[in-house]
Amino acid sequence: MAGACGSLFPPREECIYTSCYCEENVWKLCEHVQSRYPDLIEDCYAVFISNQFKTVPLWMQKAAQSADVPVVWDYHVILIQKSNTGNAEVYDLDSVLEFPTPFLDYSSQTFRNEQLKQQYHRKFRVIRASEYLETFASDRSHMLKDGQWLAPPPIYPCIQTKESIMNLNDFISVNPSFGVGEVMTLQAFNFHFSCG
Known part of the structure; x- marks a missing residue:
């Protein structure tokens, strides 16, 4: 049984992956958990990272020229598993970090801090994997x-639902007044996944 000490997924290179389609890559990861480990699906979250300007710098991305240079995405999507003990791990198919990476390690290396111009501040739409x-x-x-x-x-x-064939922008939006999940600042996001 996969859990906090074992990966939910096969090695990164064996996961379903399409470059530039992170939202679908994470949906496929969620689908994998639901089919293989249904009792753990409620421990998993899809997280959309964006802001109102669609300029979010992330470090440690494969698309970067080096680990010290951020990639500025319009949005990015990751999967987080948070166990009932409070430990959390991040699965990012576009990162050069381990797959998975402990949450605090991932956050400190990927987001660094918010000592950035306002247009680069990141927001996080956190959605339960089952709802995603x-x-x-x-x-x-x-x-x-x-x-x-x-x-x-x-x-x-x-990927479609009975209600929609295209609602991606609702997930990318950082407007907390609509859409699924909860929109958080970096501080709130770090607190949510680093505390039991």
Whole structure:
């Protein structure tokens, strides 16, 4: 049984992954937990990282020129497992850190701090994995420009719900008045996943 001391997933290179589609990569991780470890799905969270300017710097990303240089994404998505003992681990398929990485190590190395210009302050929409599986939908239209893909899409069908074929922007939004989950500052996010 996977838990706080064992990974929920196979090695990173064996996970379903499509570059530039982090929201779907994490949805697939959530799907894996639900099918393989259904008793642990309520310990898992999908986390959208963005801000109102869609400029969020993250360090330790594979797309960076070096570990000391951040990548400024419009948004990024990770999976966090928080055990009933309070320990939390982060699964980020785009990170150069271990898979998984203990939460505090991940946060300190990836987010550093908020000694940044206001336009770079990160917000975190934290969503239970089970709710993410039920509500997220994407027709991938955000990756089309003039009829051409900005990055090749996943080979599996688009993720849809009965209610929607595209609601990605609701998840990226950091407006706490709508959407699923809870929107947090970096301080609140660190407190939420580092305390039992």
